[in-house]
Amino acid sequence: MHRTKLRTKLPTKLLAASLVTALAAPLAGCSIITMVVDAAKKNAAKLDHWEVSKITLGLRDAKGICARGGVQLAVYADAQHKRRKGKHKRLETWSLADEGKHAGKLDFEEFGFTAEGGEVDLETGAFVPGSDMLANELSGFTITASYPRERKVAPSTLRFEPSYDCITHAGSFGEFGSSGRGGATGSMGKSGDGGGDSAPGADGAIGDDGGDGGNGGDGADGPRITAYATLVKTPHHDRMVLVKIEGDVDDLVLMDASKPVMIVAGGGDGGDGGAGGNGGRGGSGGGGNPGGTGGNGGRGGNGGSGGNGGNGGVLEVIYDASLPELASMIALDASAGRAGEAGRAGRAGDGGFSGNGQGSGGKAGKHGIDGAEGSAGQPGRAGSDGQSSARAGDVGSVFASLPAGITRLSR
Template identity: 40%
Template structure:
């Protein structure tokens, strides 16, 4: 009782001095918030029998870089009423009303393998080689560490759709100058720069073995791009060397306020035009000659870059201040008219031209001699083409003599 009185007294003091009554209520757990709605559940009132971690959609597989929210569900027993209850954690952005009777996630120690747990969300590592064995999420009830739950997810690579590089995005156009003198208009924005050309990308593709998969795709890019990734053999992958997107046009300058009194505001400058897209690059794709079927699932994209957007027009300036009333009973005179806003700039006029590509089939043993730990080249033999059938032997029969 003494502790409760001290807590309530401290709460009242802090609420009066800092206005943080809602924050203190959230920490206390059994105090109502400013809207009169009880906040988080007081876990001292319950005995927890078991907990579970529940994800949206109940996934069984997880992609690198994928994020999903979860909640912890507890099967508990109320001390006073002595009957079973089911409790769950509140989401990060829940309102005070939505938090009513919910558990606070800080009641649980959360761990993630192959990713990180933060505020009710598990995010897998973007590196597909960091978690070849899959992903795990574990929750442990802090008041009773024997109550814990763990979920395992198999790795999936179906979400990895592409690898490569694009040309540089064109430089954004310079913004127009704002009007400096009363009623002066803003200047127009500058043109966006053209996108850069796509790079030259050398790509190698094969099929490998991992701890979880006997057959999974592996793609490596070099020269104009640098990277290596696994990919799903059904979903396939795209090797790209696209042209850069055109730069956005510059913003129009803002008009200045009108002169005093009642001067017209300056007009806004027009936005600058967007730049054109850069030309596509070049891709040389080499496929492991043991797996010619990869040509059906590995795509190439050397498209030109998209044109850039036009810049926004500048704001018109405010009208000049209104003069004083001519008499006490007179209406207030209006201020000066606002300046007109500038027009948005046009987008770039052209996409970049497509680039070039080629596909080759070679022995890639040397190209993949060094692989990430846990990844192995398969030892599938090369397909031997059957030799052509021998030419038929002559029958040995003599040609009949022509009759005379």
């Protein structure tokens, strides 16, 4: 048994969550996802003028479905134009990879979907597996697309066994602190009025200061959990690690026995401080005799402070005493959450341009003075490492009620 740390900068990597999973489940109301979906609907092709003869269901940019991941589906429709009899076309649903360029692509709501082992989100076309990994290992994933406009068009069905490539760990980290919001950019100063050939131009106004960045949120402490580990045989795999998590987190996780098995109860990382907003440019001096002086640039906003990392949790692992090889397969992580980084200082606003000299002997005004740069925020503090331990023990009662088809490999 050994201790190591499973951490990357992005929480999404730690959670092994794909963008598709996020789209379909907890973040369906967030503004970025709403914009993606709205853009697809606005530019989507309509099937009103097409006679569909066949639909084909596939996966978008994926060869399989991970047990705790997600994929975007793709539906292809072979169609003939209702008025232009010689016009045939293969239409398809929009892709996340289109980066908002959804013109001519179909909306997923043109089709009906049924699924075993998970759910399909009609807005995004994302399939997300259900949480019961043992049930999904036994049944696999079955997804069927239909075309409700025309019942004579045959449905199309996909079947996949779960893959486990995206399962990086069992257990949980404390919640990560939110990043501070960036400060607003200062507005540009108003330009001075012109004075003409015989009157001085007015000076430009001072640019507004940039807003201060928000502070990052603190990461939460890691959970207190007990994990039980054994090896099992399934209909599709001769040897897999099965981990049952109890305590602040409850879960049952299947993992690939040929890869390192990480069990975690780490503290959440502190959120980064938001960047200070840049100072606004000074307004230009008005033309005149002489020209007006440019306004001074605004001061850059201060960066926000990074949040503190959460303390590592308390992790106890009990592995199957009849399978001593588990001791070298399992790694523990109850490490502290990282400190959030300091928000950068906002840049100084540039001084405004001098007003042009006009008329006989008119001289140009002076250039405005650049503003001052803001101050960077302070980094947060890392949390303290938690406690982790592992020992062999009797786990028979923990795994006594496994479903038929899942067999514990005890000796």
